[in-house]
Every structure is written in structure tokens, then in C-alpha cells.
Amino acid sequence: MVSDLLEINDLRVHFPVKKGLFQRPKQYVKALNGVDLNVRQGETLGIVGESGCGKSTLARSIMGLEEPTSGEILFNGKDYMNADAKDIHHMRRDVQMIFQDPYTSLNPRMKAGESIAAPLKAYKETDRVEKRVRELLELVGLDPDTDYHKLPHEFSGGQRQRIGIARALALEPKLIICDEPVSALDVSVQAQVLNLLQDLQKKLGLTYVFIAHDLSVINHIADRVAVMYLGKVMEKVDAGSFQSQALHPYSRALLSAVPVPDPSEERRLDRIVLNGELPSPADLPSGCVFHTRCPLATERCRTEVPVLEEKHNPNQKVACFHTG
Numbered sequence: 001m002v003s004d005l006l007e008i009n010d011l012r013v014h015f016p017v018k019k020g021l022f023q024r025p026k027q028y029v030k031a032l033n034g035v036d037l038n039v040r041q042g043e044t045l046g047i048v049g050e051s052g053c054g055k056s057t058l059a060r061s062i063m064g065l066e067e068p069t070s071g072e073i074l075f076n077g078k079d080y081m082n083a084d085a086k087d088i089h090h091m092r093r094d095v096q097m098i099f100q101d102p103y104t105s106l107n108p109r110m111k112a113g114e115s116i117a118a119p120l121k122a123y124k125e126t127d128r129v130e131k132r133v134r135e136l137l138e139l140v141g142l143d144p145d146t147d148y149h150k151l152p153h154e155f156s157g158g159q160r161q162r163i164g165i166a167r168a169l170a171l172e173p174k175l176i177i178c179d180e181p182v183s184a185l186d187v188s189v190q191a192q193v194l195n196l197l198q199d200l201q202k203k204l205g206l207t208y209v210f211i212a213h214d215l216s217v218i219n220h221i222a223d224r225v226a227v228m229y230l231g232k233v234m235e236k237v238d239a240g241s242f243q244s245q246a247l248h249p250y251s252r253a254l255l256s257a258v259p260v261p262d263p264s265e266e267r268r269l270d271r272i273v274l275n276g277e278l279p280s281p282a283d284l285p286s287g288c289v290f291h292t293r294c295p296l297a298t299e300r301c302r303t304e305v306p307v308l309e310e311k312h313n314p315n316q317k318v319a320c321f322h323t324g
Ligand SMILES: Nc1ncnc2c1ncn2[C@@H]1O[C@H](COP(=O)(O)OP(=O)(O)OP(=O)(O)O)[C@@H](O)[C@H]1O
Pocket: 015, 029, 030, 031, 049, 050, 051, 052, 053, 054, 055, 056, 057, 058, 281
């Protein structure tokens, strides 16, 4: 049995909307509103969902950059949120992040080598820093001799992302949260960076949470997929079954939006076209948050909140009253 490296229970992050400086907030943006997730040691969990559904807020909460309103984040079985400062300091080095745009996440005046060395220095690992940085440059396919002293603008987008990856690896983390790491790159470069991430995973035994809009990217890299909608996980399923066996009407709507490569190939799932706009997370629909756009919605969906339940097999969980 593979154990969970990360477990998230009923996680909520509500941002207060303040009208005036001294007024008490009357409204909250419910960016996360009861997220349940588990990430197994060594796997890649893909996270998909429309813009604004809370993916980056989830990433930031796992990183400790966002304070949850309620819920639980367990890392290696330890409660992240109620740990003391020393434990948090240790846990933080085990969880690192790779961002979408390596240009804005790298200091433009810092040489590549210095950027990669920064986390080592922050953790007072000042022994043989240069040697370690050179190893990291090599590990991500950069040249330790020539690239060490270059500034971010002297690199291509793909190379800059490699620097971001090297920096994330510096402290030998166990878990890496990748928030749209290839979305800003050309398609040809995307594949190279994805392959690098996969190689590193094998070599270093890493676990990834991988956020992406692009379902073909998720298809390429994920072992399991979690589908998010308005601050909740609607479905969890093995990546291999996602395309053909996703059950939640929202998952199916996401899949329907992707063109089939061969038009003569019949879709195994009925097309579901989403009606209307994403509701505001400051004014969430009652019951199932998806009911306002769901073709299957009934009265029950307007009043009752569906929970994630096992469907078909132990690896598929769906939060919907209308999937068998
Ligand atoms: N600090 C904040 N204060 C108020 N609202 C916020 C804050 N951060 C995020 N939000 C809101 O929370 C919701 C979720 O945002 P988030 O960035 O997590 O979405 P996302 O799924 O990552 O979107 P995208 O795919 O566009 O990156 C959005 O409505 C966003 O406007």
C-alpha cells in the first residue's frame, strides 16, 4: 500500500472583502470551500479546473503562503497548520514550488547560480554551495560553467524554467507543487520541460502536485487527476481513466471542450457544453456549487451538497447525485 505524503481535509480559505478601511468584512471570497485531497508518495497528482476555481490558492496554502480559514493539511502525517515554528521550518524545506512564469519569480539582477544558491543560504547550508549549485545546473540540463554567471534575461523561457526547477530542488524536497509550470512556454519547449520533470521524479523519488489548464499536459504527466470547481474537488480519478471514464458532468464538460484529434473517432462520452459564466466565489450557489451550469441538475442539487463518493472503482470518487 502506497502511503499518503500529503493529506488535505475540508480545507477552506476565505478572503475577506473589505468595503472600507475600518469596516468589518461582510462578504468573503471563498477561494477554497472544503477541499479534500490526498497525494501519494511518488505520484503526480494533476489538478485541473477553470480559471478562478482555487488552484493557486490551494498551491499557496500547501506552501504555507496562505493562512487557511479552517481544515487540515497533513504532511507525512504531521499537522502542518498546528505545528510549532521549528517543525514548520523543517517541513517548508520538504515542500517547494515551481511557478508559471520563471521570469517574474527570478530576481532579474541575480545570476542564475546565485538564484539557485538562495534557498541553501536561507537554510544556512553554506558548505560547498558552489559545488552543489553546479550539480543542480547539470541536473536540469544547463551548463555549470557558462550558465552559472548569466542573468535571467540571457536565457530562453525554457532555460529560465530549468533555473526555477534547479532552485526548487536545492533543498532536496520531497514534494514539489508545480503551478502551471509550462503554460507560458512554446509547445515544443513544454514537452522538454515535462520530460525533465519526469526524469527528475524517477531519479530523485519526487512527488508532484501539478496544476494545469491544458488537459493534454495533464494527460502526459499525471498519475491521478483531481477536478476542481469553485473551491471544491468534484472528482478524483486515475489519469488513464480520466478521458474515457470521467463521471462528473463538470469533468465531462472540460473534456468536451477539447477538440478530438481525429474527428472520425467517436467520442465515448456525450458532449456537455457549459452554460453561462463561472459564478463568483464571493456569492457561491447553494447546494452543489455546479448546479447553476449543470445539465443534470435537479431540485436536490439546489439544496444538498454532494460529497465525494466512490464510484465504479476504489480509485474514482465523484461528488454528484446523478452519476451512477
Ligand atoms: N488574496 C486574495 N484576496 C482576495 N481574493 C483572492 C485572493 N487570491 C485569490 N483570490 C480569489 O480567489 C479565487 C481563486 O483564485 P486562484 O488564483 O486560486 O484561482 P486559479 O484556479 O489559480 O485560477 P487561474 O487558473 O486563473 O490561475 C479567485 O476568484 C480569485 O480572484
